[in-house]
Amino acid sequence: MLACLLPALVLFAVFMVYPTVNVFRMSFYTWSGFSPDMTFVGLDNFRHLIDDKQFVRAFQNTVALLVVVTVVTMGMGLFLAAIMTRQKLRGRNFLRFVLYVPNVLSVVVIAAVFSAVYDQNNGLLNGTLRLLSLDGWQQVWLGNQKIVLYSVGIAMVWQSLGYYMVLYMSSMSSIPEELYEAAGLDGASNARQFFSITMPLIWQNLRTSLTFFIMSAVNLSFVLVRAMTGGGPDSSSEVLLSYMYKQAYTNSSYGYGMAIGVVIFVFSFLVSLLVSRATRREPLQF
């Protein structure tokens, strides 16, 4: 038995456990990333984090994206899945296809698409606003410090929405129709049916996807920020992972970057743990 598990365990140890432990170890050193000189500095890297305004800003941006994008994606995913499953909409297969397509595309392609949509002069968004004579609403979508983060957030929602919608649709379509018929005969409204039948019966799926989404949102925000804004303008769209990348690989402060990595690890782990605890319940069967 152990012999069969050994190759997988070795791979897991080499590619998962060792790098993770190494992140923690390297956070106690200063190292440029190139020279052989590594100096042990204890908790100095973490002390510097406390005075680093850019780190705080990146942390705030990460929390804001995590909350807003999760609430919008999960809410819209559930709503659209319920509509598509319960209502006999015309062209719903086409709609499902259209919403799912972004998930098949590479994130870099999505970043390119949205950069074109947000283009200040010839972009789809400002062009449409001009066409509708709403010139006052035109913005420099990726250049305005107040809105750039939410411009990236919209791209994140667009990328993830279809996947979660299809995931919930598959769960919802396996719920027996008789349950809804019986509830309908008892006079339950559509909203009541959703909260009393659909939600409890897809809860395990919802719970898993929520935990998964929170972890993947941290990663997705990095790729989109890197490809769309590079953290700018003036670091206003910087997120924790992009700041870690900048410190470790551009600023040659590898140890400091790893200290940020430790904070990201602890934060993601804690949030996932709390979500898992908050949503734990006995599975319902039908």
Place this chain on the structure above:
Amino acid sequence: MKDSTRTALLVTVRTLIAAACVALVVVERTTIGWGHLAVMLVALAGLLALLASYNRRFR
């Protein structure tokens, strides 16, 4: 108080608290600082507490 009224009231209160938490996160992001980050994290904890309170009766 009737059961249906109580349920409606509970749903309204929960929705308002959730909206307030999201609004707090959005507003606090505009100013950089540990204090503002702490408020954002409290708002996130508030959302999770709401989720736990909704889930409690199904445990």
